[in-house]
Amino acid sequence: MSEEIVERINQVEIYSDSDSDSETEISTPSSSSGTTHKEDIVTKYADKINTDPVKSGPKTHKDRANRATVEQVLDPRTMRFLAKIINKGIISRINGCISTGKEANVYQGDSDNDTREFALKIYKTSILVFKDRERYVDGEYRFRNSKNQSNPRKMVKIWAEKEFRNLKRLYLNGIPCPEPIELRSHVLVMEYLTKGKGQPSPKLRDHPFKDIDEIVHYYHQMLYYMRRMYQQCRLVHADLSEYNSIVHEDKLYIIDVSQSVEPEHPMALDFLRMDIKNVNDFFSRKKINVYPERLLFKYITEDNYTLGISDNSDEELGKYLETLPLKSEDDNDEEVQDEIFRSLHLVRSLNNLEERDFEKFSQGKVDIMKELVVNPEDESTSEEEDSEDDEEEDEDADDSDSDGDSTDGEGKPKKKWVERETETPKGKKYEDKDEKKARKEAAKLEKQEKRKTKMKKHIKKKIINKRKTTK
Numbered sequence: 001m002s003e004e005i006v007e008r009i010n011q012v013e014i015y016s017d018s019d020s021d022s023e024t025e026i027s028t029p030s031s032s033s034g035t036t037h038k039e040d041i042v043t044k045y046a047d048k049i050n051t052d053p054v055k056s057g058p059k060t061h062k063d064r065a066n067r068a069t070v071e072q073v074l075d076p077r078t079m080r081f082l083a084k085i086i087n088k089g090i091i092s093r094i095n096g097c098i099s100t101g102k103e104a105n106v107y108q109g110d111s112d113n114d115t116r117e118f119a120l121k122i123y124k125t126s127i128l129v130f131k132d133r134e135r136y137v138d139g140e141y142r143f144r145n146s147k148n149q150s151n152p153r154k155m156v157k158i159w160a161e162k163e164f165r166n167l168k169r170l171y172l173n174g175i176p177c178p179e180p181i182e183l184r185s186h187v188l189v190m191e192y193l194t195k196g197k198g199q200p201s202p203k204l205r206d207h208p209f210k211d212i213d214e215i216v217h218y219y220h221q222m223l224y225y226m227r228r229m230y231q232q233c234r235l236v237h238a239d240l241s242e243y244n245s246i247v248h249e250d251k252l253y254i255i256d257v258s259q260s261v262e263p264e265h266p267m268a269l270d271f272l273r274m275d276i277k278n279v280n281d282f283f284s285r286k287k288i289n290v291y292p293e294r295l296l297f298k299y300i301t302e303d304n305y306t307l308g309i310s311d312n313s314d315e316e317l318g319k320y321l322e323t324l325p326l327k328s329e330d331d332n333d334e335e336v337q338d339e340i341f342r343s344l345h346l347v348r349s350l351n352n353l354e355e356r357d358f359e360k361f362s363q364g365k366v367d368i369m370k371e372l373v374v375n376p377e378d379e380s381t382s383e384e385e386d387s388e389d390d391e392e393e394d395e396d397a398d399d400s401d402s403d404g405d406s407t408d409g410e411g412k413p414k415k416k417w418v419e420r421e422t423e424t425p426k427g428k429k430y431e432d433k434d435e436k437k438a439r440k441e442a443a444k445l446e447k448q449e450k451r452k453t454k455m456k457k458h459i460k461k462k463i464i465n466k467r468k469t470t471k
Contacts, residue, residue, distance in 0.1 A: 163258035238271035
């Protein structure tokens with residue numbers, strides 16, 4: 001019996017797992033039986049056990065055709081935006097391309113529910129010819145969180161939103177411009193200014209002027225709009241010229257305001273100076289006398305009180321422009337003054353002041369474009385205060401003695417000398433000696449009175465000890 005046990009023990013093979021610390025396995029298979037056992041396990045659970053690398057998700061194959069554009073603007077993504085606009089009922093169909101520019105293509109559309117015609121401005125996202133957009137966005141408070149966009153598609157979206165908001169601001173303030181209808185990412189829908197049947201209204205450059213009076217009329221109308229844009233809409237066009245204005249139904253319309261900036265923009269005054277030069281250059285080529293650029297700059301930027309006008313109506317602004325001198329072809333002095341004005345470094349605020357200008361600024365030599373003026377209400381109140389002071393002086397002069405002290409050599413009343421009451425400083429340091437003595441005497445008497453009613457120390461001690469023993 002013992003020999004059988006020893007023989008079986010010799011046949012037992014003890015297997016230990018090298019990775020585990022305490023677990024051991026005891027098995028009695030032979031090498032061939034162990035292999036077949038593993039194969040059986042693998043075949044049994046082959047459909048449930050997969051040893052291939054785990055995939056994080058379905059692999060997407062990007063194709064350039066998904067972003068391919070037709071006419072530089074129409075890619076599949078833009079087509080989806082157009083489909084949403086059509087499904088919303090804003091337009092029913094797109095009839096064709098009106099114009100192509102450096103930043104966008106414009107298409108003509110119409111609607112079965114509206115008699116008006118619409119213009120769809122689709123900004124270019126693939127081939128960006130206009131790459132200087134950040135210059136007009138950086139420094140804008142409205143877009144302070146979206147500057148330095150490295151992604152051109154995101155930049156184009158901001159650019160479209162900027163034009164939509166600027167058009168809305170002009171339209172609500174009564175300045176003639178196309179009415180903004182809808183914005184979808186970089187697709188802007190607005191009113192299309194036409195003569196009818198898809199024939200566009202001419203730009204100011206292509207408008208056939210009848211006579212000199214009509215040229216002067218549109219010149220003044222342009223100047224009215226420039227001031228209202230600055231004062232009421234708080235915008236500077238930054239690209240105003242004969243190409244960005246349309247004559248529609250005998251009225252001047254302002255278009256293309258995507259690059260317009262607010263007056264607080266660091267370069268707003270430089271853009272305004274450029275706009276004034278562009279407008280003057282165009283109308284001077286039409287053989288009319290224009291106003292000096294520096295005077296127009298003041299006319300646009302100054303408030304109503306400084307200009308002496310009540311409001312920004314055409315009548316008031318026209319009266320003010322009549323007071324300004326006109327430039328003539330032979331007037332070289334005005335041209336020199338305008339050249340100097342164009343080269344001036346315009347300081348919008350102290351933040352824009354360069355280091356080389358600090359010394360001049362401290363000496364008061366830096367040119368500023370807006371003077372400090374007194375509000376008429378403040379001026380009237382200050383005059384009333386001055387008159388009251390004069391009346392008080394007259395009364396003081398009448399009450400004074402007639403010894404000649406109240407009048408000078410010219411007989412004018414002198415202001416009565418009034419001594420100010422000096423307030424005594426507070427604190428024990430500045431206290432009078434007699435008051436200090438009295439205060440100390442009073443404190444001494446008060447302590448004496450307290451000592452009369454004070455309990456003796458030995459009596460107090462006995463009472464405390466009695467309370468402790470009773471407890």
